[in-house]
Amino acid sequence: MIPFAVADAFTDTPFAGNPAAVCLLKGWPSDEWLRRVSREMNLSETAFLVHRQGTEYELRWFTPQVEVELCGHATLASAHVLWTSGCEGRDVIRFHTTKSGELQARRLSSGEIALDFPAKPATPCAPPAGLLESLGARAVAVARNQFDYLVELATAAEVRALAPDFTQLAKVECRGAIVTAPANDAPFDFVSRFFAPAVGVDEDPVTGSAHCCLAEWWGGKLNRTDLTGFQASERGGVVRVVRTNGRVQLIGRAVAVTRGELLVPPA
Known part of the structure; x- marks a missing residue:
């Protein structure tokens, strides 16, 4: 046993x-x-x-x-x-x-x-065919790291309202899609959701590896080493991130x- x-x-x-x-x-x-x-x-x-x-x-x-x-x-x-x-x-x-x-x-x-x-930083890139369409999103920025695409939206409300087409998203060549925006409620600095239908997870409730990317993305934008993110799935979860020497403390x-x-x- x-x-x-x-x-x-x-x-x-x-x-x-x-x-x-x-x-x-x-x-x-x-x-x-x-x-x-x-x-x-x-x-x-x-x-x-x-x-x-x-x-x-x-x-x-x-x-x-x-x-x-x-x-x-x-x-x-x-x-x-x-x-x-x-x-x-x-x-x-x-x-x-x-x-x-x-x-x-x-x-x-x-x-x-x-x-x-x-740390898993993402590099800005053009969105691949089908990514934004399957998410139903209008992006402020798109980037990619070794695992996922990161899609920044203008508002937290847009992130929360997403209803992706998972069949179409699974056809995009990547592990998953991190969708994120600045937070509008303390004590959070950013919000996110994570979708990975290609590996059998339509929406992951809270994704630590995605925060290895989000820490670098928002840390660079906000010029901060210590941030707190809220993953706005149905279950919800809180991840504090601390950046140091190419590593991220989750x-x-x-x-x-x-x-x-x-x-x-x-x-």
């Missing part, structure tokens, strides 16, 4: 933020087994952990369709699950990933968790909502 938990990330309120499943494995099974578990969990991401030593773990993330290179909310959920299920040692957990190198989670005295992630809270055991052995 394999222990697992589901935790809501970037929130301190159950049934808000972004839920991620966290599975604790003794070794790596086949990729197909990992994909099947992810489809069974049917959340935007499932995190799989294998313990190395002390507070060091190997980490991989899967959507219901594919393995992804970087996932913030499932990493935050993983750290929270480990610290609330008896993980011993210092207030730092090191996650070793094959696709994004070493990532760290640090437990803060405030009860928040700070993730040390790589700071937030998490709450566990489910614990259990997988009864199907790894294959």
